[in-house]
Amino acid sequence: MSRRASGLKAWLVQRISAVYLALFGLYLALYFAFAPPQDHAQLAAWAGSPWVALGLLVFIPLLLAHAWVGIRDVLIDYVKPLGLRVGLLALFALMFLASGLWALQALILVQVG
Amino acid sequence: MTAIRLSVYRYQPDRDAESRPAASDAKPFMQTFEVEAPPGMMLREALLAIKAQDETFAFRHSCGEGVCGSDGVNLNGTNCLACITPIAELNQPIQVRPLPGRPVIRDLVVDMTQFYEQYRAVEPYLIRKDPLPEQEIRQSPEDRDKLDGLYECILCGCCSTACPSFWWNPDKFHGPAALLQSWRFLADSRDQATEERLDALEGPYKLFRCHSIMNCVEVCPKGLNPTRAIGKIKELMLEQSV
Numbered sequence: 001m002s003r004r005a006s007g008l009k010a011w012l013v014q015r016i017s018a019v020y021l022a023l024f025g026l027y028l029a030l031y032f033a034f035a036p037p038q039d040h041a042q043l044a045a046w047a048g049s050p051w052v053a054l055g056l057l058v059f060i061p062l063l064l065a066h067a068w069v070g071i072r073d074v075l076i077d078y079v080k081p082l083g084l085r086v087g088l089l090a091l092f093a094l095m096f097l098a099s100g101l102w103a104l105q106a107l108i109l110v111q112v113g
Numbered sequence: 114m115t116a117i118r119l120s121v122y123r124y125q126p127d128r129d130a131e132s133r134p135a136a137s138d139a140k141p142f143m144q145t146f147e148v149e150a151p152p153g154m155m156l157r158e159a160l161l162a163i164k165a166q167d168e169t170f171a172f173r174h175s176c177g178e179g180v181c182g183s184d185g186v187n188l189n190g191t192n193c194l195a196c197i198t199p200i201a202e203l204n205q206p207i208q209v210r211p212l213p214g215r216p217v218i219r220d221l222v223v224d225m226t227q228f229y230e231q232y233r234a235v236e237p238y239l240i241r242k243d244p245l246p247e248q249e250i251r252q253s254p255e256d257r258d259k260l261d262g263l264y265e266c267i268l269c270g271c272c273s274t275a276c277p278s279f280w281w282n283p284d285k286f287h288g289p290a291a292l293l294q295s296w297r298f299l300a301d302s303r304d305q306a307t308e309e310r311l312d313a314l315e316g317p318y319k320l321f322r323c324h325s326i327m328n329c330v331e332v333c334p335k336g337l338n339p340t341r342a343i344g345k346i347k348e349l350m351l352e353q354s355v
Binding site for chain 1: 278282317318
């Protein structure tokens with residue numbers, strides 16, 4: 001993100017992702033509260049069904065983008081030493097990247113397996 | 114008349130540093146005073162009564178009726194203007210501290226330099242590109258109405274010094290008071306520097322450190338709403354960029 005775009009764009013990403021996260025999060029909460037899968041096969045079948053898979057595919061990057069804007073805000077607010085801030089930002093960036101790829105792998109495995 | 118107990122913040126960094134060689138010895142402390150409180154007494158009058166008992170006690174005040182914005186203090190944990198805040202109903206001893214997050218000069222007197230620097234940074238005046246007319250710049254009553262709730266700010270600093278984002282980044286985040294004034298000129302039909310003003314607010318700090326905590330709205334002694342003004346700036350920014 002460029003220095004110029006880091007204000008408005010970050011804020012916009014946060015707001016738009018929040019809407020999707022709220023809606024899909026509500027669906028997830030209701031699904032697991034009222035019709036939870038009984039075993040792994042059911043869970044895999046649920047996650048592999050086209051609409052749920054699409055929903056999850058959108059959910060994961062938006063969740064990570066939202067988390068990134070949030071954690072970046074926290075670090076900008078509270079962590080002043082530049083080295084520490086950049087180090088923590090890099091740490092979270094790597095963690096989020098790894099989580100995203102791991103989740104993507106899981107989704108692909110559900111599809112092919 | 115009833116007696117009221119007040120506990121006020123005392124700190125004189127300069128004098129304490131002089132009388133005691135190690136500057137770290139200079140420590141703030143709370144001192145309790147008892148003053149007679151006639152019905153309807155405002156905090157400013159109680160502070161004046163304390164000053165009559167101990168003339169070394171320092172605080173800022175001037176007009177005494179909520180117009181000049183000099184006597185912003187932190188009362189029982191909430192920022193307010195001392196001159197328009199009644200004290201009869203408050204929990205005793207009433208705790209009076211300086212505005213939070215600002216360097217203390219002496220007792221309740223704080224250094225507001227950064228606050229004024231942020232105010233200056235938003236260029237709080239009309240900017241015209243067209244040649245100035247012979248007489249006044251006309252404005253419709255509807256356009257004038259858009260400035261209500263914005264122009265009334267007296268720059269007491271209660272809002273910005275109650276804002277956690279301003280505590281953490283007072284050198285980079287404009288703070289609610291300055292941003293309210295920024296919107297006051299963005300919303301003014303006579304101003305012609307909208308684009309420059311918006312460009313100057315970009316980046317993660319000046320505007321976007323606001324996390325809508327809304328302490329500013331809660332404490333504003335004039336009942337203004339800086340959070341809403343900040344939201345309007347973001348909206349306008351969005352409108353101009355998509």
